[in-house]
Amino acid sequence: MSGPAVQPGTQPGAARPQARPGIARLLLRRPAVVVALAVLAVIVLCAALASVISPYGPEQQDLLHALKGPSASHWLGTGELGLDVFARLVFGGRVTLTVVLIAMVVYLACGVPLGILAGYKGGVFDWLVLKSADVAFAVPSIIVTLAVLAVFSHNETAAMVAFGLLGAPGLARVVRSAAMGVRQELFVRAAITSGLKDGVIILRHVLPRVAGVILVQVSVFAATAVLMETGLGFLGVGTKESSWGSLVGEASRNIGLNPWLLVPSGGIIIVFVLALSTIGDGIRDAAEEAHAAAVVRSPGRRQAPSATQAATAAVTAGQEPTEGALLSVRGLTVTLPMAGRATVTVRDVTFDVMPGEAVGIVGESGCGKSITASALFGMLPGGGRVTAGRVFFDGQDLTKASPAALRAIRGARVGWISQDPISSLDPVYTAGAQVAQVVRLHTGCSRKEAKRRALELFALVRLPDPARVAKSYPHQLSGGMAQRVGIAAALAAKPDIIIADEPTTALDVTVQAEILDLLRDLRAGGTAILLITHNWGLLADLCSRAVVMYAGEVVEESPITPIVRDPAHPYTQALLRSDPHRGRRGQPLPSLEGTVPAPPDWPVGCHFQGRCPLAAAACRTAAVPLVAVAPGRFSRCLLAGQATTVVQAAPAGTGGQDGG
Amino acid sequence: MVANPLVNVNNLTVEYRLPGRGGLLRAVDGVSFGIERGQTVGLVGESGSGKSTIGNAILGLADPADGRIEFDGADITHCPRADRRLLARRIQVIFQDPFGSMNPSLTVGETVAEALRYNLGLPKAQIRERVTQALADVGLPLDAAERYPTEFSGGQRQRIAIARALIMDPDFVICDEAVSALDLSVQAQVLNLLVKLRQERGLAYLFITHDLAVVRYISDQIVVLYAGQVMERGPVDLVADRPVHPYTQALTEAAPVPDPELQAARQAARTKVAPSAGSTGQTGCPFAARCPGAIGRCHTERPALVPYQGVLAACHLLTPDSKETIP
Numbered sequence: 001m002s003g004p005a006v007q008p009g010t011q012p013g014a015a016r017p018q019a020r021p022g023i024a025r026l027l028l029r030r031p032a033v034v035v036a037l038a039v040l041a042v043i044v045l046c047a048a049l050a051s052v053i054s055p056y057g058p059e060q061q062d063l064l065h066a067l068k069g070p071s072a073s074h075w076l077g078t079g080e081l082g083l084d085v086f087a088r089l090v091f092g093g094r095v096t097l098t099v100v101l102i103a104m105v106v107y108l109a110c111g112v113p114l115g116i117l118a119g120y121k122g123g124v125f126d127w128l129v130l131k132s133a134d135v136a137f138a139v140p141s142i143i144v145t146l147a148v149l150a151v152f153s154h155n156e157t158a159a160m161v162a163f164g165l166l167g168a169p170g171l172a173r174v175v176r177s178a179a180m181g182v183r184q185e186l187f188v189r190a191a192i193t194s195g196l197k198d199g200v201i202i203l204r205h206v207l208p209r210v211a212g213v214i215l216v217q218v219s220v221f222a223a224t225a226v227l228m229e230t231g232l233g234f235l236g237v238g239t240k241e242s243s244w245g246s247l248v249g250e251a252s253r254n255i256g257l258n259p260w261l262l263v264p265s266g267g268i269i270i271v272f273v274l275a276l277s278t279i280g281d282g283i284r285d286a287a288e289e290a291h292a293a294a295v296v297r298s299p300g301r302r303q304a305p306s307a308t309q310a311a312t313a314a315v316t317a318g319q320e321p322t323e324g325a326l327l328s329v330r331g332l333t334v335t336l337p338m339a340g341r342a343t344v345t346v347r348d349v350t351f352d353v354m355p356g357e358a359v360g361i362v363g364e365s366g367c368g369k370s371i372t373a374s375a376l377f378g379m380l381p382g383g384g385r386v387t388a389g390r391v392f393f394d395g396q397d398l399t400k401a402s403p404a405a406l407r408a409i410r411g412a413r414v415g416w417i418s419q420d421p422i423s424s425l426d427p428v429y430t431a432g433a434q435v436a437q438v439v440r441l442h443t444g445c446s447r448k449e450a451k452r453r454a455l456e457l458f459a460l461v462r463l464p465d466p467a468r469v470a471k472s473y474p475h476q477l478s479g480g481m482a483q484r485v486g487i488a489a490a491l492a493a494k495p496d497i498i499i500a501d502e503p504t505t506a507l508d509v510t511v512q513a514e515i516l517d518l519l520r521d522l523r524a525g526g527t528a529i530l531l532i533t534h535n536w537g538l539l540a541d542l543c544s545r546a547v548v549m550y551a552g553e554v555v556e557e558s559p560i561t562p563i564v565r566d567p568a569h570p571y572t573q574a575l576l577r578s579d580p581h582r583g584r585r586g587q588p589l590p591s592l593e594g595t596v597p598a599p600p601d602w603p604v605g606c607h608f609q610g611r612c613p614l615a616a617a618a619c620r621t622a623a624v625p626l627v628a629v630a631p632g633r634f635s636r637c638l639l640a641g642q643a644t645t646v647v648q649a650a651p652a653g654t655g656g657q658d659g660g
Numbered sequence: 661m662v663a664n665p666l667v668n669v670n671n672l673t674v675e676y677r678l679p680g681r682g683g684l685l686r687a688v689d690g691v692s693f694g695i696e697r698g699q700t701v702g703l704v705g706e707s708g709s710g711k712s713t714i715g716n717a718i719l720g721l722a723d724p725a726d727g728r729i730e731f732d733g734a735d736i737t738h739c740p741r742a743d744r745r746l747l748a749r750r751i752q753v754i755f756q757d758p759f760g761s762m763n764p765s766l767t768v769g770e771t772v773a774e775a776l777r778y779n780l781g782l783p784k785a786q787i788r789e790r791v792t793q794a795l796a797d798v799g800l801p802l803d804a805a806e807r808y809p810t811e812f813s814g815g816q817r818q819r820i821a822i823a824r825a826l827i828m829d830p831d832f833v834i835c836d837e838a839v840s841a842l843d844l845s846v847q848a849q850v851l852n853l854l855v856k857l858r859q860e861r862g863l864a865y866l867f868i869t870h871d872l873a874v875v876r877y878i879s880d881q882i883v884v885l886y887a888g889q890v891m892e893r894g895p896v897d898l899v900a901d902r903p904v905h906p907y908t909q910a911l912t913e914a915a916p917v918p919d920p921e922l923q924a925a926r927q928a929a930r931t932k933v934a935p936s937a938g939s940t941g942q943t944g945c946p947f948a949a950r951c952p953g954a955i956g957r958c959h960t961e962r963p964a965l966v967p968y969q970g971v972l973a974a975c976h977l978l979t980p981d982s983k984e985t986i987p
Contacts, residue, residue, distance in 0.1 A: 185760060185763075186755050186757055186760035187760065187761050187762050187763045187771075189721060189755070189761075190753065190761050190762075190821075191774065192719075192721065192744075193720075193721070193748060193753045194748050194752075194774055194778075194824070195744055195745035195746070195747070195775060196745075196775070197741075197745070197778070198741075200778045204763075204766070204774075204778075205763050208765055209763075209765070364843035364844065364846075365843055479707075480935060508707055509706065509870065509872070509911060509914045509915050510706065510910055510911060510914045510933060511706075511935070512914065512916075513914035513916075513930065534843060534844065535916070536918030537915060537918050538916055539918070540917065540918050540920045540922075540923045541916040541920075541923045541924075541927060560920045564918050565919070574845060575845060576918065578844050578845045578848035579844055579848075579873070579918055580847070580873040580874050580876070580877040581917055581918055582918070583848075583851075583877040585876075585878075585896070588855065588856075589848035589851055589852055589877070590848070591845060591848035591851075591852055592845035592848070595813045595816075595846065596843075
């Protein structure tokens with residue numbers, strides 16, 4: 001009888017997520033990296049165990065078989081004096097890898113502390129590090145290395161120490177930028193205010209965050225160091241012992257007699273360098289992924305099979321548009337890809353906007369407000385799909401419209417106002433040019449006419465000094481002015497409806513009041529407005545109807561006055577009561593425990609059941625329909641009638657309306 | 661002002677060097693206020709008012725150019741980092757951004773325990789005990805300590821931030837837009853938690869926010885800032901409910917209330933201020949360019965903060981109760 005009475009995913013303690021994958025784990029998920037690591041391991045092991053695996057010593061001559069190709073006795077052939085190539089590769093690997101390791105140690109030991117201190121401390125030290133990096137970049141390292149070798153003849157250790165030293169400022173520079181970024185992070189400030197010493201902060205917070213950058217740099221540098229070592233060998237100034245470099249030098253001397261010699265000596269270097277750079281790329285990608293993995297994983301419960309959901313959606317989807325409505329949304333259901341599967345994120349949304357009417361969609365974050373708005377005119381993010389329901393705009397079903405028709409409607413009849421006014425403008429064009437461009441797009445008028453019209457629009461949105469604003473770039477405008485420019489652009493085509501998605505959230509409250517004045521005037525001029533907001537004050541100021549959304553569903557729809565005074569749905573009640581505007585000092589705010597469940601965690605039945613004080617068994621069995629509770633008022637609650645009594649019995653805060 | 665408040669900010673001035681050719685921006689300009697033990701002072705202002713800078717100056721994250729900050733009688737204006745370690749046991753902070761204020765690669769337990777381990781140097785068993793207690797105090801599940809911040813919602817992370825601040829058992833907590841990023845229902849949960857902890861532990865809060873409704877709910881005293889200067893200061897029931905300064909009035913009237921008829925009436929009665937015109941002259945009242953009642957003197961002479969009907973206000977349009985001026 002009763003369905004699975006599972007709580008929505010508000011109890012993160014319920015399921016133990018596995019430990020987060022660290023960079024190392026993410027790295028090992030990449031086959032190319034695993035192969036590269038294996039190759040490196042084999043090469044290093046061979047070098048380490050050279051005396052065990054090689055049948056010959058590196059200096060063991062076989063004069064009868066000098067400069068021969070591969071054979072059973074000499075697997076990779078022989079070089080000058082019949083020295084075994086395989087033996088020289090593995091023994092030479094020791095020499096080469098050792099000097100490369102030395103270079104790397106010097107590179108890290110100088111570059112990392114310098115970079116981190118410069119980035120973290122800043123000031124004079126930072127300036128010194130930057131300037132010395134500039135100088136080091138200007139010095140050609142091959143020449144310095146050769147000069148060192150001129151002093152310490154055939155001493156590759158000295159040469160590679162010099163090479164590491166010369167590379168270090170470059171590393172310092174990269175690490176510095178990364179450390180500066182981390183320095184600005186709030187958690188570093190929090191650590192400072194916790195009274196942690198700089199050393200602790202660097203080791204705990206800064207170093208781990210820049211480790212990825214360092215590893216990438218080191219893998220590149222190691223590859224360069226190997227090439228440097230071989231270069232020195234090729235020039236004949238390197239070590240006199242067997243090394244990969246001296247082998248290459250020998251191969252090039254005998255290229256006429258035995259070209260084969262170049263294959264093993266060149267091959268090992270190519271393989272080694274390729275392996276290093278593959279690992280470097282892998283680290284970079286894995287580090288990015290580790291940061292991107294910062295998403296809340298659901299405790300693993302799957303969305304309930306949506307048979308019942310689809311059924312109710314289908315019922316309302318069949319409805320016809322309301323007569324005379326500008327916008328009529330019927331049973332709109334949207335899926336978005338989440339964790340690789342199409343997940344219903346908005347379900348069975350139905351509402352109307354009459355011409356010249358302002359309607360507000362209100363709810364907390366994650367309730368599907370913005371997705372609903374973008375689904376109306378075919379602007380869903382990638383992979384999003386309208387799977388059921390219809391959207392009638394002026395009688396035309398937009399879910400059946402072609403992309404071109406949709407584009408035409410979007411451009412000519414719908415104005416968009418976004419939350420972030422400054423970044424929604426293109427930083428390289430002046431405000432005037434951008435609005436004029438929109439005007440031209442819609443009217444096809446001359447440039448001059450478009451410019452004139454843009455100035456008119458600027459005056460219409462009450463920008464002070466329109467001519468000056470028209471010549472300004474977005475970054476020169478304040479948030480309020482940029483939002484006015486955004487509204488001017490939205491008005492360019494004389495739209496029938498403006499969709500305003502949190503248009504004032506980023507603005508100061510006095511500026512918000514100005515923008516509200518403007519939107520109110522537009523509405524009075526006959527433009528319909530669909531306002532998306534979490535702020536009941538904005539809704540009360542501007543809108544005549546409210547559509548309350550919770551976890552992807554409309555839970556209540558009503559004219560504004562009755563809904564704020566006598567909300568029908570328990571969610572609306574709780575939301576309004578928790579508004580500090582209505583709070584009384586000294587009394588706790590009536591709060592709503594828990595959080596909005598994410599779409600994959602929606603329970604069967606009422607989406608609000610997990611937080612609802614009234615939830616009963618019936619709420620958990622099947623999807624709850626949106627039903628009329630009064631003329632023009634709808635609520636998605638099986639207990640809507642009883643809910644009203646609960647509100648009246650609620651002790652605190654319901655009646656308190658501050659005069660302010 | 662009381663003789664010995666817990667926190668005393670006196671004539672605080674903080675300047676920032678502007679990028680480029682290095683002009684100076686005065687973010688905070690001669691601000692004074694005090695916070696008593698167990699009291700909550702709300703610091704209200706819009707962007708650019710310098711409210712967060714004041715918090716940073718108290719925390720030692722910004723260096724004052726002038727003025728004095730006292731904590732429990734001691735001058736901490738230019739307190740060196742070494743002494744800050746001791747101060748961190750008494751002054752803590754909760755930042756706005758519940759996603760940026762925790763290192764994503766450390767577990768919640770490690771984050772909360774950080775100060776105990778590295779500042780107080782407590783033994784492991786004791787740390788574990790206190791972390792468990794702190795997480796329980798803020799209403800987080802028992803296993804939260806072993807999990808990572810990314811596994812928590814915004815409201816829960818703010819609880820973690822509160823646990824991190826309170827584990828040092830401070831007397832004074834700066835809440836820098838601590839609930840601004842949260843949804844209404846969650847905001848109410850966190851506000852209730854802050855109030856409960858205040859009652860249980862006798863905490864003093866400096867509540868920095870742009871949201872007058874929140875500040876009115878939680879504060880005992882309110883300081884209203886504009887362009888780095890105090891416009892009005894006084895008990896919450898006066899400043900929030902019967903503001904006298906034109907800017908405070910504009911701020912109060914601008915916030916829409918969730919009732920259509922009330923809001924329509926407020927809207928009609930609202931005094932319209934001119935749009936913000938960027939920086940104003942250095943000499944007069946910073947609000948003069950936007951103020952509907954500004955007179956000639958407002959543009960030339962900076963008004964002093966004077967007693968007026970139970971509050972302190974800096975406005976030439978108000979006739980002070982007495983000739984006494986407050987710094």
